[in-house]
Structures are given as structure tokens and as C-alpha cells.
Amino acid sequence: MPNENLPNKKSLHEIDGISQPDHVNQDSIRTIQNFRRKSLNIDLLIEKLLQGDIPSLSKAITIIESTNPTHKEQAHKIIQTCLPHANKSVRIGITGVPGVGKSTFIEAFGMYLTSIGKKVAVLAVDPSSTISKGSILGDKTRMEDLVKNTNAFIRPSASGESLGGVSRKTRESIILCEACGFDTILIETVGVGQSETAVHSMTDFFLLLNLAGAGDELQGIKRGIMEMADSVIINKADGDNLKHANNAKLDINRALHLFPLKDSKWQPKVLLASAFYNQGIEDVWQLLEKYFSLTKENGYFEANRKNQNAYWLRETINEQLLSNFYQNQTIYEQLQNAENAVQNNEKSPFTAANELLELYSKIKKSS
Amino acid sequence: MPNENLPNKKSLHEIDGISQPDHVNQDSIRTIQNFRRKSLNIDLLIEKLLQGDIPSLSKAITIIESTNPTHKEQAHKIIQTCLPHANKSVRIGITGVPGVGKSTFIEAFGMYLTSIGKKVAVLAVDPSSTISKGSILGDKTRMEDLVKNTNAFIRPSASGESLGGVSRKTRESIILCEACGFDTILIETVGVGQSETAVHSMTDFFLLLNLAGAGDELQGIKRGIMEMADSVIINKADGDNLKHANNAKLDINRALHLFPLKDSKWQPKVLLASAFYNQGIEDVWQLLEKYFSLTKENGYFEANRKNQNAYWLRETINEQLLSNFYQNQTIYEQLQNAENAVQNNEKSPFTAANELLELYSKIKKSS
CATH class of the missing domain: 1.20.5.170 (Single alpha-helices involved in coiled-coils or other helix-helix interfaces)
Known part of the structure; x- marks a missing residue:
């Protein structure tokens, strides 16, 4: 609705007190x-x-x-x-369990990147943010310097969304950030769920933050996440912790060598860092540059982005097909009855499913 | 068509040589x-x-x-x-990598079960059977005694099918076997893929067959499968292998204790067996009886079956919704174009997905 308090600048605005003639629709x-x-x-x-x-x-x-x-x-x-102006960037996924120091690392890493002339955008995939009250990026004050930096852009994740919804919006945000001139995109997520797969599927490089611990370096991180990592950074490798960190580095390196060689032909590397003391940050970027130079040369970088686009096409279709079905009001009501019937062995799950699918087909035809 | 060589017993059969009057449709x-x-x-x-x-x-x-x-x-x-006559049975999932001795174990276990008065049906979930040429149950001769046993019924899996297709048919076959009076259903699968999840979702007890090895007891078995197991049986625990098997038992027991307690309140157990020498088979059944008595008493057995039915209702719906879409001829053709467009960054995956979904919606309305 037009705001009544604004001056009339629009050619089609009515003059106060004079009605439009009836023949104008x-x-x-x-x-x-x-x-x-x-x-x-x-x-x-x-x-x-x-x-x-x-x-x-x-x-x-x-x-x-x-x-x-x-x-x-x-x-x-x-x-x-924006699409024709996007795609000219590197996209880096960053994950790790809560407490590993993701915010501090991104702050230090982002500040370093801007210092060497990069424009850095930080996005997040966190479908759990309604529960965790925005555990990642929600509190921008944890990145005091980066948030004030004119060459950085920080955007917390859309809250209260399904993983599919958050993923879609993050991927589209990447396109917009790139079109706006950001050449280094950091995408943060928490190391505890399916969101890693989503972030892995929208980035060029996947970085896992870890801590040195007493022999339980691999604990808390799901096996599949370790397999996705292009690099493991052992954070808080400082002071008394340095010896543990070096041992952890050996252990994780050994574990990483057990996985089959990646399609990218890149052998994942373990590095030590202390984001708090700003140590080892430059090494991380140098490692990334080696990766990008390898994968741009062997064609993986480009091929991977194409595959990722195809993957998201399928993902979006699948999610939409299912949510259209389950969000239909009639189906929603009948599904309860069907569940009761199959739970009480009055109908086989397959009979009940076919009945619902036939009902849905009729609804779609008449809609 | 009626067989012309059979005697005419049907009231509506035409008499040879005399045409029906025209007024009969x-x-x-x-x-x-x-x-x-x-x-x-x-x-x-x-x-x-x-x-x-x-x-x-x-x-x-x-x-x-x-x-x-x-x-x-x-x-x-x-x-x-058949449905009202089904459900009176125990359903046991059996998995393990190729070479672990599944056929030999099922032969020995099945023979033992029939010897104590059980009626045993053996089914298989093997979506890979077209590739592996029916690696499981395909060659019934590997169960020489059981196949001749009148209280046993062995059915290889339907070949050339998707996992969803095989799962549906196996689940419906369970219902039929139970209605036919089989009270102990063994469902075999290979320990290498998603079929474990399917079998786990249609059985009351999930049994993992393993071998003793040199410290690599957990190798080859995906972590998720170990987590699903209600019992791990170390097979071929005989002769020189016995010492290794005992060590493996300790290791696996330790690993099993790391998992959180199951909803069934059952603590998974490791047993040794030698199916070839018919040793330890009775112990397996006694363990199963303990499990059934626990879970029938605490209500898990019944609740789990209800949940499984609800799960299969959803699974069937989801699979059908997606396959209806992807198997549509027009969609199939347009999907190729859409994939090219997103791979070349001419369209965002989400735009392309929405276009296909709108096209599909139109097709469904006019079909």
C-alpha cells in the first residue's frame, strides 16, 4: 500500500478529494x-x-x-x-563441534584474508538455530574486528528453517555475495549433523576444526565428516596444549591416510593453529592456495562445481515433491488415519501408501 | 484366455458350433x-x-x-x-560381509530351529543381486539340508530391483510366510550397503556375523551397522582361530559398550560360533530368547513393530512420489536440459527445479 504521508510523485496517484471516473479499472x-x-x-x-x-x-x-x-x-x-556475475570466488566450508573455537578462527582467518586484499563473506548453515538459539554467527559480537571491517560481510543463518530451506537460502546468498564482489566465501556449520553434507556440497574446500584431546581426537566428530575434510586444523595449539596437539596431528594424519584418495587427487593435511594467539593462520591460507592451484589445474575445481549444481537441482526437486505432499491439508489429515491403520495391522504399509498416493493424484488434478 | 483343451465346466462357456445370440454382450x-x-x-x-x-x-x-x-x-x-493372520512370529535380520559364512550359519541355525519345533522361513534383501549374480540365497544348494527340510522355506530375493522394490516385496513376503504358519523369519542381507537399514527396519532382532582378524575386526563393517546390531556372532571360531576369536570378542564387546543404550534397553552381546562345526548355534537361540522375553515384557517388541509399519508407510510414499516424477517421459527429457543449464550457470538450481516442478504439475493436471 502507498504511504499516505509521502508527497505524490506517481503519475497514477489519485488527487485528494476527486474520485477517479468509474470507467477506469x-x-x-x-x-x-x-x-x-x-x-x-x-x-x-x-x-x-x-x-x-x-x-x-x-x-x-x-x-x-x-x-x-x-x-x-x-x-x-x-x-x-546476479548469476552471470557470480562464481568468481573460492568457497570454503568450516565445521567443528561447539567449543572448538569456530568464531575465533573465522575472526582471525577473515582478518588475515582482508589484510591480503581479499573481500570476505561469512555465511552459516545452522538448521538447529531455533533450538540452539543461534549458536553460530548469531552473536556477531564474537567477531568484533571482522564485523567492523569494510571488506567483510557477515550474515547469520536464516532461523527456524528446515535444513533444505537453510541450504537453499545459503546457496543463493553465495551467488549474491559473489555478484557483490566478495571473492572468498566462508560457510560455517556445526559438526554435529547432516548440515555438514549440505555445506560440503556447496563449497570447494572443506575444513574441519578440531581440538587436541587425550587420545579421543576422533571422538565427537562423526566418521563421515572426517572423510569429507580437505584439511583438519587443530585449534588452541598453544602453551601446555602444544604437545597434545602434535600427538593429535600424528594420529589424525594416520587416520586420514586410511581413506581412499579423493576425486580431487588432494591428500588432506593436518595443521596446528591458535586462532586466539593468531598463530598458524597464514599457513592455513597457503595450504588452501596449494589446493586451489592443484584442483584448478587438474579440472576438479570446475567439474566439482558443475556436479554440485546438478546435485542441488535434484535435492531441491526431491524436497519440494515431498513437502508438497505432506503439507497438503487433506493428506495431512488422512495420513494420521493411515498411520493408525498400519500400526494396528489393519492395512499393509504399502496398501495404505498407495491409497494416499491415489488420493493425492485426485487432489492435484482437481486443484 | 480359457484353455480350449479343458472340459467345459463353466456355466458361461459357449457351446461349440452355436453362436451366442446377439443381444448378449x-x-x-x-x-x-x-x-x-x-x-x-x-x-x-x-x-x-x-x-x-x-x-x-x-x-x-x-x-x-x-x-x-x-x-x-x-x-x-x-x-x-493374510494380514490378520500374520504378525505371530519373530523376525531376525542377519548380515555380514561376503565370506563371513552367512549361508553356512543360516543352514546350521535353521536346522537347529526346526529341530526344536520351529517353522523357519528364509528371505533375502539383496538389491545388488543383478550385479553379484545372486550372491545371497541365489544358490540354494549351499543350504543342502535346510532346502530339503519340510519345516523350512527358502526364497531368494527378487532380482533386478531397486532397494525400495526389494524391501517392499520382502516385507510383504514376511506377511505371507507368517500367514502360512512360519513362526521364525530369517532375513539375510550383505553387510555392504543401505540394505542393512532396510532389513533392520523390518526385523525384531539384528544379528551381525563377523570374523576374527588381526586387529581389524571393525574393518569392512560400516560403523552404522555395528551400531544397529543386537548381537555380533564371531563365526569360524574354531581350531587355530579360537584365540583370535576370543580377542576379537573382547574388542568388539568394548566397542559395543561405547554406543548409547538402545531404546529396547538391550545390551548387545558378542558370541563365538562355528557354523561349519555346528558349535555355538544353540547359544545364539538362547540369547535371542532372552531378548524376546525382555522386549516383550517392556513393551518394546510391540512398539517397535508399530514404528516399523509407520516407517514403511512413509518410505513407500517418498519413493513413489520421487519415482513418479523421474520416470515421467517429459520430465526425463527436460531434466537433461535443466542439468545442462545449471551446470553452465545459466540458471540457478532452484530456478531450474521450480520450472520442472511447475511443468510436472501441469502434466499431472492434464493426465
Whole structure:
């Protein structure tokens, strides 16, 4: 709705006190007004975003994250316009269990990257954020310096979303950040669930933060996550902890060598760091540069991004097909009955499933 | 079609040489004939199955496994009629990597069970059987004694099927075996893939066969499978191997204690056995009896079966929704274009997915 307090600048605005003649269709007026207002703003927003304007990037991400159906078309336009300008970056996934020092590491790593001329965007995939009250990136004050840095952009994850929803929005945010000129994208997640697979599927390099412990270096980290890592950084490797950290490095190196060679032909490496004392951070970047030079030369970098796009195409289709079904009101109600029937052995699960699928097919035809 | 060589016993059969009067609808005759023939045979088949007739059970499973659409209704009737007579059994999943001695163990275990008055059905979930040429149960001759035993029924898995397809058919076969009077159902699978999860989700007890090795007892078995096991049996624990087997028992016991307590409140146990020398087989059954007595008393047995039914309801729906989409000819063709577009960054995966989903929605409406 137009704001009544603003001066009249629009050609189609009614003059106060004089009604429009009846032969003008009021709906058409509103449609034209809405169209002009929206397209003007979005075009300008995209233009500024492509020029590197961070407030515009921020607003564009808000539109993409919006669940308001009227924003869907705008989001679509933003993404399609940004897409040709994206893809010129490195995307780095960072994970580790709570307490490993992810925020401190990202702060130190991000500050180093900006100091060598990089533009750094930090995003998060955290479907658990409603439960954990935004355990990652939610509290930006934990990255005091980076948050004030004009060459850095930090965006907490969309909260209260399914993993699929968060993943989609993060992936689209990557495109926007890149179109806005950010060349190094850090994507943070917590080392405790399926979100690792999602982050691994949207990044070029996957970095696992770990701590040195008493023989339990591999504890707490799921086996599959260790397998995905391109590098394990043992954080808090300082003071009395240094000896433990060196032992952990040997153990983890041995474990990493047990996995089959990756498609990238990269042998994952273990490094020590102390993000708090700003030690070992440069080494991490040098390792990453070796990885990028290897994989850009052997073609893996490009091939992997193509595969990731194909993967997300399938993932999005699958998630949408299922959620369309389960969110249908009639299906939702009948599913309860079907569950009761199969639990009491009145129907086989397959009979009940077929009945629901036939019902759904009828609903879709008549909708 | 009626067999011309059979004597005419059907009331609606034409008398040779005399045409039906024109006012009788030939289609109706055929419909009635078909209906009577089918319902008579199926009713008889089910009746015999419920009386414990093994050839009828075998034929009923063939109808369920058939991909011929005309068998669908018959399969439905068989399952719905058998359902109230099923569920009175114990269902035991058996897995282990190739070479661990699954066939020998099932032969020995099955023979023991029939010797104490059990009726044993052996089924298999092996979606890989087209590749491995039926590595499990395909060669029944490996169970020489059990295959001749009148209180045993062995059925290899349906070959050339997706995991979902095999799982569905195996689960429905369980119902039929139980309705036929089999009280102990053994379901075999290979310890190398997702089929373990499927078998775990259709059984009351999950048994992992393992070998003693030189410190690598946990190698080759995925971590997740060890976690699912209610018991680990170290097979080939005989002769020179006995010492190794005892060490492996200690190691695996220690590993099993690291997992959180199961919902069933059962602490998984490790046993030694030598199926070839018929040693330790009775102990396995005694362990199982302890498990069933615990879980039937604490309510887990019944609750777990209900949960499994609900799980299979969802699984069937999900698989069907996705395969309906991907097997649609138009979608199949357009998906190739969409994949090319996202791989070349002409479209975002989400835009391309939405376009395909809208196309699919239109196809469904007009179909």
C-alpha cells in the first residue's frame, strides 16, 4: 500500500478529494502501481548490489530469505541477474563441534584474508538455530574486528528453517555475495549433523576444526565428516596444549591416510593453529592456495562445481515433491488415519501408501 | 484366455458350433468369466496358503513380486487377507560381509530351529543381486539340508530391483510366510550397503556375523551397522582361530559398550560360533530368547513393530512420489536440459527445479 504521508510523485496517484471516473479499472491501476514500484526498486537494488554496495546485498538476501510469496518473483529476478556475475570466488566450508573455537578462527582467518586484499563473506548453515538459539554467527559480537571491517560481510543463518530451506537460502546468498564482489566465501556449520553434507556440497574446500584431546581426537566428530575434510586444523595449539596437539596431528594424519584418495587427487593435511594467539593462520591460507592451484589445474575445481549444481537441482526437486505432499491439508489429515491403520495391522504399509498416493493424484488434478 | 483343451465346466462357456445370440454382450461375458476365474483361483490359493501349503505360499510370493499390472489387484487381495493372520512370529535380520559364512550359519541355525519345533522361513534383501549374480540365497544348494527340510522355506530375493522394490516385496513376503504358519523369519542381507537399514527396519532382532582378524575386526563393517546390531556372532571360531576369536570378542564387546543404550534397553552381546562345526548355534537361540522375553515384557517388541509399519508407510510414499516424477517421459527429457543449464550457470538450481516442478504439475493436471 502507498504511504499516505509521502508527497505524490506517481503519475497514477489519485488527487485528494476527486474520485477517479468509474470507467477506469481500479485493479489495473493498482497492478500498474505495484509493478512500477517493485520493478524500479529491485532494478536499483540489483544495480547497487553489483557495484559492491553492502546494504543492498543485505537487503537482497532478506528478500531471498523471505517466506512472503510476493517476494518470490523479486528473489527470482535478483538471482537470475546476479548469476552471470557470480562464481568468481573460492568457497570454503568450516565445521567443528561447539567449543572448538569456530568464531575465533573465522575472526582471525577473515582478518588475515582482508589484510591480503581479499573481500570476505561469512555465511552459516545452522538448521538447529531455533533450538540452539543461534549458536553460530548469531552473536556477531564474537567477531568484533571482522564485523567492523569494510571488506567483510557477515550474515547469520536464516532461523527456524528446515535444513533444505537453510541450504537453499545459503546457496543463493553465495551467488549474491559473489555478484557483490566478495571473492572468498566462508560457510560455517556445526559438526554435529547432516548440515555438514549440505555445506560440503556447496563449497570447494572443506575444513574441519578440531581440538587436541587425550587420545579421543576422533571422538565427537562423526566418521563421515572426517572423510569429507580437505584439511583438519587443530585449534588452541598453544602453551601446555602444544604437545597434545602434535600427538593429535600424528594420529589424525594416520587416520586420514586410511581413506581412499579423493576425486580431487588432494591428500588432506593436518595443521596446528591458535586462532586466539593468531598463530598458524597464514599457513592455513597457503595450504588452501596449494589446493586451489592443484584442483584448478587438474579440472576438479570446475567439474566439482558443475556436479554440485546438478546435485542441488535434484535435492531441491526431491524436497519440494515431498513437502508438497505432506503439507497438503487433506493428506495431512488422512495420513494420521493411515498411520493408525498400519500400526494396528489393519492395512499393509504399502496398501495404505498407495491409497494416499491415489488420493493425492485426485487432489492435484482437481486443484 | 480359457484353455480350449479343458472340459467345459463353466456355466458361461459357449457351446461349440452355436453362436451366442446377439443381444448378449460379449464383453460382459468375458468380464464375468475373468472375474470368476481370478477370484476362484486367488481365493483357493489364499485358503491353501493359510492352511500351510508351501507351493501356494511360493505362488503367492510370485504374484506379489510380479511387475505385471494385472497382478496388482490379486497381490492386494492376498496381502489384505493374510494380514490378520500374520504378525505371530519373530523376525531376525542377519548380515555380514561376503565370506563371513552367512549361508553356512543360516543352514546350521535353521536346522537347529526346526529341530526344536520351529517353522523357519528364509528371505533375502539383496538389491545388488543383478550385479553379484545372486550372491545371497541365489544358490540354494549351499543350504543342502535346510532346502530339503519340510519345516523350512527358502526364497531368494527378487532380482533386478531397486532397494525400495526389494524391501517392499520382502516385507510383504514376511506377511505371507507368517500367514502360512512360519513362526521364525530369517532375513539375510550383505553387510555392504543401505540394505542393512532396510532389513533392520523390518526385523525384531539384528544379528551381525563377523570374523576374527588381526586387529581389524571393525574393518569392512560400516560403523552404522555395528551400531544397529543386537548381537555380533564371531563365526569360524574354531581350531587355530579360537584365540583370535576370543580377542576379537573382547574388542568388539568394548566397542559395543561405547554406543548409547538402545531404546529396547538391550545390551548387545558378542558370541563365538562355528557354523561349519555346528558349535555355538544353540547359544545364539538362547540369547535371542532372552531378548524376546525382555522386549516383550517392556513393551518394546510391540512398539517397535508399530514404528516399523509407520516407517514403511512413509518410505513407500517418498519413493513413489520421487519415482513418479523421474520416470515421467517429459520430465526425463527436460531434466537433461535443466542439468545442462545449471551446470553452465545459466540458471540457478532452484530456478531450474521450480520450472520442472511447475511443468510436472501441469502434466499431472492434464493426465
